Amino acid sequence: MSTETFSPGLEGVVAGKTAICCVDQGKLLYRGYPISELAEHVVYAEVAHLLLYGELPTKKQLVDFRTMLDGFHGLPKPVIDAIRLIPRDVPMMDVLRTGVSMAGHFDPVKGTSLDDQRRRAVWLIAVCSDVVSTRYRLLQGKEPVAPKPGIRHAAQILLMSHGSEADETSIKLLDLTLTLYAEHEFNASTFTNRVIASTMSNMVSAVTGAIGALKGPLHGGANEEAMELILRFKNAQEAGAWVNDALAKKEKIMGFGHRVYKNGDHRAHILEREMRKLAEVKGRQDLVAVYDAIKNPIVSKDKPIYPNVDYPCGLTYYLLGLPLDLYTPLFVCSRVTGWCAHFIEQQSDNRIYRPLSQYTGPAERRVQPIDQRG
Ligand SMILES: CC(C)(COP(=O)(O)OP(=O)(O)OC[C@H]1O[C@@H](n2cnc3c(N)ncnc32)[C@H](O)[C@@H]1OP(=O)(O)O)[C@@H](O)C(=O)NCCC(=O)NCCS
Numbered sequence: 001m002s003t004e005t006f007s008p009g010l011e012g013v014v015a016g017k018t019a020i021c022c023v024d025q026g027k028l029l030y031r032g033y034p035i036s037e038l039a040e041h042v043v044y045a046e047v048a049h050l051l052l053y054g055e056l057p058t059k060k061q062l063v064d065f066r067t068m069l070d071g072f073h074g075l076p077k078p079v080i081d082a083i084r085l086i087p088r089d090v091p092m093m094d095v096l097r098t099g100v101s102m103a104g105h106f107d108p109v110k111g112t113s114l115d116d117q118r119r120r121a122v123w124l125i126a127v128c129s130d131v132v133s134t135r136y137r138l139l140q141g142k143e144p145v146a147p148k149p150g151i152r153h154a155a156q157i158l159l160m161s162h163g164s165e166a167d168e169t170s171i172k173l174l175d176l177t178l179t180l181y182a183e184h185e186f187n188a189s190t191f192t193n194r195v196i197a198s199t200m201s202n203m204v205s206a207v208t209g210a211i212g213a214l215k216g217p218l219h220g221g222a223n224e225e226a227m228e229l230i231l232r233f234k235n236a237q238e239a240g241a242w243v244n245d246a247l248a249k250k251e252k253i254m255g256f257g258h259r260v261y262k263n264g265d266h267r268a269h270i271l272e273r274e275m276r277k278l279a280e281v282k283g284r285q286d287l288v289a290v291y292d293a294i295k296n297p298i299v300s301k302d303k304p305i306y307p308n309v310d311y312p313c314g315l316t317y318y319l320l321g322l323p324l325d326l327y328t329p330l331f332v333c334s335r336v337t338g339w340c341a342h343f344i345e346q347q348s349d350n351r352i353y354r355p356l357s358q359y360t361g362p363a364e365r366r367v368q369p370i371d372q373r374g
Pocket of ligand 1: 217218219222250251252253254255256257258260261305308309310365
């Protein structure tokens with residue numbers, strides 16, 4: 001008798017063990033710490049240290065970590081030249097995938113010891129934000145900006161994109177989204193990354209593959225699509241009418257639903273609260289009214305579907321004045337840390353991923369040589 005189980009999309013399947021992150025109905029923990037406490041008390045560099053090294057850094061470790069990250073900023077000239085050659089209309093996520101892959105040819109870390117892999121991960125954090133900010137500037141006819149040592153990673157991304165230091169509110173909110181996006185267990189892109197790691201391939205290949213997976217609108221691409229949806233409506237009435245119609249037609253609404261969370265996404269609660277404060281400061285209650293007009297009918301259905309982190313994130317980034325094409329790439333700038341932590345964990349206790357499939361093709365048949373096929 002067959003012991004195989006069929007689970008489309010691997011739903012409900014435990015495909016591996018991890019000490020990095022726990023995603024449960026009631027909680028989200030990074031290495032044991034609740035996301036709400038991390039969101040309140042630490043900055044992204046501390047989260048990155050926690051995910052890669054297993055513990056929150058001491059003050060000295062944080063300085064050392066930042067020094068290492070600062071030292072890795074600045075793309076090699078051939079990578080900048082390659083980014084220049086990519087046609088203007090290519091989406092930023094595709095540029096990021098190519099940029100990371102190209103930068104991989106100039107990997108400054110040579111070995112594969114645990115320390116080398118952690119340093120390579122820190123280098124990849126710098127590469128991702130450098131590719132995004134470089135491309136953003138080149139599209140505006142401007143040259144890349146040098147990093148400023150010792151500042152928060154969110155501040156660095158904004159400085160290297162805009163060419164001037166950002167205000168504290170923007171830095172704080174971008175930093176919060178980076179913390180919330182940093183890690184989420186065996187989601188599609190992390191699983192892609194772990195599958196590549198399980199072949200004992202290299203870290204750059206795994207991150208490049210993961211970027212491809214994150215791009216899709218059912219995964220990271222949802223933050224951009226959720227904001228595009230909000231911008232489609234002139235007011236709350238229009239949005240409300242549309243959403244009721246969409247629900248009746250069983251359309252998927254971007255930024256809602258989750259494979260694991262069925263009672264709401266912790267990250268969405270945290271970010272929505274901050275987004276509302278920001279909207280008030282910016283005087284954009286009109287956008288929040290549309291946001292609520294889309295959300296309310298979905299969460300008050302008989303079978304409610306709750307916003308995931310991408311729904312408030314789209315509007316947060318919009319209120320911060322960031323262009324839509326940067327939303328999912330900023331997700332990468334954060335999640336690259338989680339991917340690299342999983343890469344290291346996978347290779348430290350590896351078993352290659354190789355599930356089975358259910359064959360639905362033709363029954364066995366005989367090959368006819370070409371001159372008998374008519
Ligand atoms: C995230 C997602 C891919 C999870 O998919 P899943 O686990 O396969 O969930 P299902 O598609 O089986 O959804 C279960 C039910 O909720 C409904 N549902 C799920 N997400 C929905 C959404 N965003 N809008 C409307 N209905 C949704 C499904 O239609 C289904 O209804 P049914 O039981 O009446 O058929 C899915 O919710 C989705 O596509 N969301 C939109 C994209 C998104 O925001 N992605 C970011 C995720 S962090």
